[in-house]
Amino acid sequence: MENRWSLIKSISDEPTGETKYLGIGDVCNTLVNYIQSEKIVTPMSIAIHGQWGxxxxxxxxxxxxxxxxxxTKVVYFDAWKHESGNPSVALVGKIMKELSGDTTMIKNVVKLAADALIRKTLDMQLDEVANRLSEGMEASESLSEVLEKKINREIGDDKxxxxxxxxxDRCDIExxxxxxxxxxxxLDIKNCVCxxxxxxxxxxxxxxxxxxxxEAEESELKKEGRQxxxxxxxxxxxxxxxxxxxKFEYIENLMKDVPREYLDLFVKFGPSNPRAIKRTINLISYRSILCTSDDKEMTAFIWTLLxxxxxxxxxxxxxxxxxxxxxxxxxxxxxxxxxNRFQNTMSSVHRPQNCKIxxxxxGNILEFFKTTSGMFREMTSPKGSIVKDFSKLYSSTKQLQD
Structure with missing residues (x-):
């Protein structure tokens, strides 16, 4: 086995729309085919459900x-980037901007949206506001009607x-x-998919x-929230x-030239969440800089999984x-x-409830350390250099707890 890796590089956490890994391609293709097919009945609202990262x-x-x-006409909106203002008003403005170059119309609809959303009564007839906004809006129109008219005019039946x-879900509660x-x-506008x-x-x-x-109680309000x-x-x-x-294919692509047994260890004992995988690899990359032995990537890898x-x-x-x-x-x-001696040593300090699953x-602890023991035997650096690496990693980790 090659015992000197090429440097593990940090990885950008910026999503790129890559569909090759982790089964995302199948989900993407299914959604694209469904949205563009005659089977979908609009309006339609779809939730992409998943945990952080x-x-x-x-x-x-x-x-x-x-x-x-x-x-299709696609409008992409990052709600969290508008958290400091009013994301809902910003969303209406983004849609209007994508659909129309008429700055006066955009401004008026955003004003209408701001009033409606501040009132938190989106479907009311906004007579008071509409009277002030006479540029192309009838006094009886609600925000919903304005949006529907504009979307129907710009999108038509072919798109x-x-x-x-x-x-x-990163925005605050309100x-x-x-x-x-x-x-x-x-949900009332034809040819619209959210x-x-x-x-x-x-x-x-x-x-x-x-x-x-x-969280534990059962109530009508709780049922109402889910409904x-x-x-x-x-x-x-x-x-x-x-x-x-x-997961192996994804990790192998991110950590090129890393020996197979290390990748297998990461698959079994590392995170499964894509963002957490990248975070862990970036931590390995950083920690390897703290170390000085020729096997610094290996020691940083083992310590980070621990x-x-x-x-x-x-x-x-x-x-x-x-x-x-x-x-x-x-x-x-x-x-x-x-x-047995190792297990007794572990039992004297280890409390499973304090560890991740x-x-x-x-059994899992023994499996991990047996594999790690074999890895130590394949390292080429003097044992003293490896000991120093782990000592530095220990000190760095301990300082975070102070």
């Missing part, structure tokens, strides 16, 4: 790239307006619920927090959980215990000759 933004970017411009809303209210406007990246659980929590509902989301989104599309072979599974506070305790028993590397090496069994 699971790839929701990447899927929206992929849709933006793959929806055909002759069949669909696709509104992609990203990072909705803005999140307000944008959801705004989405109801588009697709929002959203973690349903977080939005439910926003609803519960707004009305002071405890509210179900009424807005006719279809929920989950971000797929990657299979091990998909940190990922034990958690920093628990890892510090494990390291201290191993050092008191004869040395961090020496104790791990001893697992091959005396597994993959390390909440002694």
């Amino acid at each position: 699971s790839g929701k933004t990447n899927l929206l970017k992929a849709l933006q790239k793959n929806l055909h411009e002759n069949k 669909k307006l696709i509104v992609l809303i990203d990072d909705l 803005n999140t619920l307000q944008i959801l209210s705004l989405l109801k406007l588009f 697709i929002a990246a959203i973690d349903f659980h977080r939005v439910e929590q926003a609803w519960f927090s707004k009305y002071g509902i405890k 509210y989301l179900e009424k807005i989104f006719q279809i929920r599309v989950p971000i797929p959980h990657p299979r091990n072979e998909q 940190d990922e599974n034990f958690g920093s506070k628990e890892l510090i305790k494990v390291y201290d215990k191993f050092e008191s028993e004869g040395g961090f590397i020496q104790v791990i090496d001893g697992i091959q000759t005396d597994g 993959k390390f909440q069994s002694m």
